[in-house]
Amino acid sequence: MVTLKDIAQEAGVSVMTVSRVINDVPSRVSEEKRAHVKKIIKQLGYVPNSSARSLSSRSSKLVAVLVKDDLIESPYGSQMVGHISPLIQQRDYSPLLYIVKDYAYITKQLRTWNVDGAVFLGLFDSDLTRIQANHQIPLVFIDSYSPLRQLTNVGIDDEKGGALAADHIASFGHTEIVFVGHGSDDSPVLNARLKGFQRMLEAKGLTLPPERILPDALPSVDTLVKLCRGDKPVTAFFATSDYLALKIISALRAIGVRVPEDCSVMGFDNLEFGAISSPPLTTVGQDIKRKAAFAADLLFAKIENKNTPAQNITLDVELVKRGSVVKPSQASPYAP
Amino acid sequence: MVTLKDIAQEAGVSVMTVSRVINDVPSRVSEEKRAHVKKIIKQLGYVPNSSARSLSSRSSKLVAVLVKDDLIESPYGSQMVGHISPLIQQRDYSPLLYIVKDYAYITKQLRTWNVDGAVFLGLFDSDLTRIQANHQIPLVFIDSYSPLRQLTNVGIDDEKGGALAADHIASFGHTEIVFVGHGSDDSPVLNARLKGFQRMLEAKGLTLPPERILPDALPSVDTLVKLCRGDKPVTAFFATSDYLALKIISALRAIGVRVPEDCSVMGFDNLEFGAISSPPLTTVGQDIKRKAAFAADLLFAKIENKNTPAQNITLDVELVKRGSVVKPSQASPYAP
DNA sequence: CTGAAAGCGCTTACAG
DNA sequence: CTGAAAGCGCTTACAG
Numbered sequence: 249m250v251t252l253k254d255i256a257q258e259a260g261v262s263v264m265t266v267s268r269v270i271n272d273v274p275s276r277v278s279e280e281k282r283a284h285v286k287k288i289i290k291q292l293g294y295v296p297n298s299s300a301r302s303l304s305s306r307s308s309k310l311v312a313v314l315v316k317d318d319l320i321e322s323p324y325g326s327q328m329v330g331h332i333s334p335l336i337q338q339r340d341y342s343p344l345l346y347i348v349k350d351y352a353y354i355t356k357q358l359r360t361w362n363v364d365g366a367v368f369l370g371l372f373d374s375d376l377t378r379i380q381a382n383h384q385i386p387l388v389f390i391d392s393y394s395p396l397r398q399l400t401n402v403g404i405d406d407e408k409g410g411a412l413a414a415d416h417i418a419s420f421g422h423t424e425i426v427f428v429g430h431g432s433d434d435s436p437v438l439n440a441r442l443k444g445f446q447r448m449l450e451a452k453g454l455t456l457p458p459e460r461i462l463p464d465a466l467p468s469v470d471t472l473v474k475l476c477r478g479d480k481p482v483t484a485f486f487a488t489s490d491y492l493a494l495k496i497i498s499a500l501r502a503i504g505v506r507v508p509e510d511c512s513v514m515g516f517d518n519l520e521f522g523a524i525s526s527p528p529l530t531t532v533g534q535d536i537k538r539k540a541a542f543a544a545d546l547l548f549a550k551i552e553n554k555n556t557p558a559q560n561i562t563l564d565v566e567l568v569k570r571g572s573v574v575k576p577s578q579a580s581p582y583a584p
Numbered sequence: 585m586v587t588l589k590d591i592a593q594e595a596g597v598s599v600m601t602v603s604r605v606i607n608d609v610p611s612r613v614s615e616e617k618r619a620h621v622k623k624i625i626k627q628l629g630y631v632p633n634s635s636a637r638s639l640s641s642r643s644s645k646l647v648a649v650l651v652k653d654d655l656i657e658s659p660y661g662s663q664m665v666g667h668i669s670p671l672i673q674q675r676d677y678s679p680l681l682y683i684v685k686d687y688a689y690i691t692k693q694l695r696t697w698n699v700d701g702a703v704f705l706g707l708f709d710s711d712l713t714r715i716q717a718n719h720q721i722p723l724v725f726i727d728s729y730s731p732l733r734q735l736t737n738v739g740i741d742d743e744k745g746g747a748l749a750a751d752h753i754a755s756f757g758h759t760e761i762v763f764v765g766h767g768s769d770d771s772p773v774l775n776a777r778l779k780g781f782q783r784m785l786e787a788k789g790l791t792l793p794p795e796r797i798l799p800d801a802l803p804s805v806d807t808l809v810k811l812c813r814g815d816k817p818v819t820a821f822f823a824t825s826d827y828l829a830l831k832i833i834s835a836l837r838a839i840g841v842r843v844p845e846d847c848s849v850m851g852f853d854n855l856e857f858g859a860i861s862s863p864p865l866t867t868v869g870q871d872i873k874r875k876a877a878f879a880a881d882l883l884f885a886k887i888e889n890k891n892t893p894a895q896n897i898t899l900d901v902e903l904v905k906r907g908s909v910v911k912p913s914q915a916s917p918y919a920p
Numbered sequence: 921c922t923g924a925a926a927g928c929g930c931t932t933a934c935a936g
Numbered sequence: 937c938t939g940a941a942a943g944c945g946c947t948t949a950c951a952g
Contacts, residue, residue, distance in 0.1 A: 262924080263946080264923055265923075277921065297945050303635040303944090303945080303947090304928045304947040321666060326665065342680055346678070347670050355631075361635070498860035524834035600939055600940085601937090601939080633930065634930095636929035638930090638944095641944085925949095934939105936939085
């Protein structure tokens with residue numbers, strides 16, 4: 249392994265001079281020496297040892313990307329990771345990817361590697377106060393709804409998204425509607441979507457009874473059958489992710505319910521898979537790439553200047569009209 | 585920041601004793617001292633500094649996951665990352681995720697962090713000789729077709745996959761078939777699928793003319809129209825990924841070709857999205873999770889014992905029959 | 921512009 | 937079982 253010392257010897261200068269050349273420090277080295285040293289660095293294929301640098305400088309050039317374990321399996325989560333990593337690398341930092349379950353693990357990894365910053369993806373709201381208290385480094389959250397004031401976060405207007413969906417579905421004349429995908433208590437993202445959805449429905453004189461609010465999972469065949477063939481057959485589903493919406497469409501078809509003829513289905517996210525499915529999925533669109541870009545921007549702004557104030561950015565969402573939401577059929581096979 | 589020294593002082597022992605407690609070295613510390621030190625470590629919330637350990641021990645407990653840039657956008661690539669990361673973390677290593685374009689970047693990151701091993705995902709075949717020559721650490725490739733003998737690799741039987749697809753499609757009586765997704769010259773994975781596909785077609789007395797072998801991208805509307813409405817209208821497409829297959833189905837529908845009534849489409853991978861699409865996608869299945877597990881196993885076997893021989897594992901593929909490949913319609917609207 | 925010294929927080933190697 | 941010394945490869949801080 250080639251070290252600073254080797255370069256220094258070879259170039260006939262001190263290690264400090266080499267170090268300064270490598271780090272492009274302003275207290276300039278004479279152009280002559282600089283060029284000479286650079287040549288030798290290249291010649292010997294020298295690569296600085298990051299551990300050594302990290303140890304002495306207390307800056308690791310490492311950014312942790314922490315993803316809640318249940319999220320990495322979703323297309324949304326994996327796309328987010330795919331978008332964020334390159335943005336970290338572009339800035340000459342290295343992304344440490346952790347799929348995490350519990351808080352203790354987070355703290356340990358952040359500390360042990362002395363990371364310069366971290367991006368949190370998924371639901372860490374319950375641990376958030378502790379996380380912020382225990383780490384002085386720049387932290388950026390994505391989709392957090394923590395009430396903490398001093399929080400740097402990038403999210404979207406989930407409530408508006410829910411309202412957009414309700415408005416769109418109701419505008420076709422649907423009255424028997426199901427919401428699929430409320431989270432558990434600690435999932436404010438999904439609950440915000442539900443809130444917006446309910447609010448808009450009520451504003452239109454419609455109600456969403458509790459038995460038509462389903463959790464964030466594919467409903468059982470039983471449940472689906474009951475909903476679609478009951479007294480008042482359901483004519484529209486709103487799912488809080490495209491992924492879930494697509495699964496619902498598939499499940500509905502399996503029990504003989506046609507989409508969109510017999511039943512409309514709407515999603516959330518605007519993933520590519522929705523656009524190329526049949527029927528093309530009507531959805532609430534969010535810009536994942538933009539979200540990732542903001543997260544990276546906020547993080548590095550704080551890394552470069554610790555005094556950057558906490559910012560909570562809320563990106564807009566948009567209605568993406570496609571083919572999976574249509575007028576309820578007058579003569580549904582399940583109607584009386 | 586709490587250091588070894590702090591713990592040592594607090595416990596009234598030397599730093600070496602603390603170090604030994606932390607690393608559970610066999611030259612045991614007396615149970616009494618061990619317990620005492622552990623208590624203080626917990627009390628003070630001590631977390632070892634990985635940079636320092638890496639610097640002095642020459643083992644970083646870091647594993648690089650290197651993904652070719654074009655792959656991270658595909659569901660296959662992001663799923664693979666999602667599966668591999670936890671397997672690295674489970675072994676108490678940290679995954680450094682790099683989305684990479686070129687070889688120089690790889691070498692630099694591997695060296696600078698002194699990683700203990702690396703997993704390569706995607707096409708690095710052209711750089712592979714150099715990569716192996718320049719790094720003495722354990723390296724595991726996924727889907728590599730390098731002729732290098734001493735290579736640890738996990739792949740699948742791509743040729744068999746292609747053959748399976750051809751056999752299945754031909755068994756329905758299709759004769760006008762298109763292959764979509766041959767790679768550029770440096771994509772042996774896709775070319776192996778093509779080879780198997782062609783071989784089986786020929787064995788069945790069918791031929792695949794060059795103009796019916798399309799690259800790994802969604803064909804233009806023009807191309808699609810020509811293929812489906814030409815002299816001998818195409819009745820079946822085989823795409824080398826589910827993702828591409830789904831896009832083709834969508835594009836075909838956009839020009840009025842029904843799937844599967846007018847035209848069959850088959851994919852490769854067996855991603856969940858194919859299973860829930862309409863019609864459910866017939867495909868060649870591979871077990872991504874298993875592939876990831878093998879990659880991790882091979883990597884850590886080599887990390888734990890440098891003498892572990894190079895292994896090239898080829899996993900099997902299977903035909904997954906669903907609804908997107910059917911008999912060619914006798915009266916296609918495009919037939920004369 | 922340039923360099924000698926000290927130190928970052930650990931582990932290795934040696935000694936007892 | 938236990939510890940004092942040296943060193944991993946850098947940077948910080950000081951001096952000139």
